[in-house]
Amino acid sequence: MLFAGVDIGSTTTKCAIIDENKKKLVFVKMDTEFDRNASGEKIFQKALDTIQASEKDVTCIVATGYGRKSFRRTDLDIPEIIAHAVGTEFLMPGTKTIIDIGGQDSKVIQLDETGNINRFEMNDKCAAGTGRFFEVLTHRLLGIDMSELSDLIKKSKEPCTISSMCTIFAESEIISYLSQGIPIADIAAGTGVSIARRIIAMGRTGRVDFAEPIVFSGGVAQNEGITQLFEELLAKKVTAIDSPQSTAAVGAALRALKQYNKRVGS
Numbered sequence: 001m002l003f004a005g006v007d008i009g010s011t012t013t014k015c016a017i018i019d020e021n022k023k024k025l026v027f028v029k030m031d032t033e034f035d036r037n038a039s040g041e042k043i044f045q046k047a048l049d050t051i052q053a054s055e056k057d058v059t060c061i062v063a064t065g066y067g068r069k070s071f072r073r074t075d076l077d078i079p080e081i082i083a084h085a086v087g088t089e090f091l092m093p094g095t096k097t098i099i100d101i102g103g104q105d106s107k108v109i110q111l112d113e114t115g116n117i118n119r120f121e122m123n124d125k126c127a128a129g130t131g132r133f134f135e136v137l138t139h140r141l142l143g144i145d146m147s148e149l150s151d152l153i154k155k156s157k158e159p160c161t162i163s164s165m166c167t168i169f170a171e172s173e174i175i176s177y178l179s180q181g182i183p184i185a186d187i188a189a190g191t192g193v194s195i196a197r198r199i200i201a202m203g204r205t206g207r208v209d210f211a212e213p214i215v216f217s218g219g220v221a222q223n224e225g226i227t228q229l230f231e232e233l234l235a236k237k238v239t240a241i242d243s244p245q246s247t248a249a250v251g252a253a254l255r256a257l258k259q260y261n262k263r264v265g266s
């Protein structure tokens, strides 16, 4: 028996499949396409193909993420915050704080002793503090490849100050730094500091106390430089989870198993 979690995010779509013993069998991802339902179908099929399974082997599918309501095949859909909490607590038991930075949103979630959500704060209204802010300011404006970004941030001795909270105004600030001959590494690190500061402030607004263990997830958690910036700013240990884009899909797959157990009364 197989259980699938499909996370249709603003930027990437992911699928995790587990068995009845909660063993993760596969995790796959792709860029989200305009048609959210088609993205869900494609990633589900890709996951099945990877483990050479058929859709008949899948007992229950749970969807999550921004596009979850568009995925017609799903048995149930759950909010991302819940999917992240369930997935992260399973992958890293005992987590107290989750920082998740995705393509177009960021979240800070506080968990209690039993892994339940205590508090959370989310930004999905503005690009600042999200992966998109990074993409626009470093990749598109400075021409930095996302894979080089982390090393550049780590190289910076003096991150510049990006004071603008708005992506458009931050872009003007960066253009001005470039014309002053400020090294690209300092501009990239300044962008990272701006994102990390904004997310910490957002969490504090929601009275999240950033208790340890702190786990960092989402696409931006692939960037070691940003993990280090969070550690410096919080003066606490921050652990980027392995396969950081998988947590919500894993959480959704676990919910699919729970849903089945509820149905059969076990």
Ligand code: ADP
Residues within 6 Å of the ligand: 008, 009, 010, 011, 012, 013, 101, 102, 103, 104, 105, 130, 131, 132, 134, 135, 146, 147, 149, 150, 217, 218, 219, 220, 221, 222, 223, 245
């Ligand atoms: P979502 O679930 O919202 O679709 P993801 O969690 O998959 O988003 O994250 C996608 C984001 O991660 C994109 O904005 C992408 O630019 C960003 N990203 C990917 N790799 C890196 C990296 N090495 N450094 C910083 N950001 C990155």
